[in-house]
Amino acid sequence: LFGMFAFHAGLMAVKTLVMAPLTARQRFKKGNFISREDGAGRAGLKIGVGVDEDVERVRRAHQNDIENIFPFLTLGFLYLFTNPEHCCAEWAFRIFSGARILHSIVYLFEVPQPSRALCFFAGIGVNFYMGYKVLTHFAGSM
Numbered sequence: 001l002f003g004m005f006a007f008h009a010g011l012m013a014v015k016t017l018v019m020a021p022l023t024a025r026q027r028f029k030k031g032n033f034i035s036r037e038d039g040a041g042r043a044g045l046k047i048g049v050g051v052d053e054d055v056e057r058v059r060r061a062h063q064n065d066i067e068n069i070f071p072f073l074t075l076g077f078l079y080l081f082t083n084p085e086h087c088c089a090e091w092a093f094r095i096f097s098g099a100r101i102l103h104s105i106v107y108l109f110e111v112p113q114p115s116r117a118l119c120f121f122a123g124i125g126v127n128f129y130m131g132y133k134v135l136t137h138f139a140g141s142m
Contacts, residue, residue: 001089005076008093012069012100019062019104026055061107065100068123072096075130082137092126099123 027033031045032052046052076093084092103119105111 001080001084001086004090004093005080008097009073009076011097012065012072015101015104016062016065016069019058019065022108023055023058023062026052026058030055057110058108061104064103064107064120068120068127069100071127072100072123072130075127075134078134079130082133084133092130096123096126099126 027038030052031042032055033045033047036047038047076096079089079092099119099122103116103123106115106119
């Protein structure tokens with residue numbers, strides 16, 4: 001099971017890392033930077049957060065990854081110690097990874113709701129499931 005988790009954890013970590021250059025790409029393309037020094041010497045730039053919707057869309061997708069993938073990394077690792085059934089762990093990791101990848105795709109390409117919400121709730125559902133399993137398994141250790 002650890003190898004399976006390691007693959008999905010690595011995939012999600014790399015996916016989160018990829019979002020930073022995508023945000024930077026949008027910032028350069030749109031001339032929208034977060035700090036004055038980032039655009040020093042370039043005229044006509046927009047400085048600040050919330051200035052350009054295209055930049056904000058990528059930034060929000062990245063922020064959403066940070067808020068959801070880091071709990072997955074912790075909960076997934078702890079979930080391994082609950083001695084889960086192989087198929088349950090496999091599906092939990094696959095559903096989470098698929099949901100997060102799809103979430104970014106539908107967010108960045110502005111696919112209408114409820115597509116993004118369904119992806120979000122699938123991923124967070126897996127996190128809550130693993131959290132429940134961890135807490136109930138280790139509750140007796142208190």
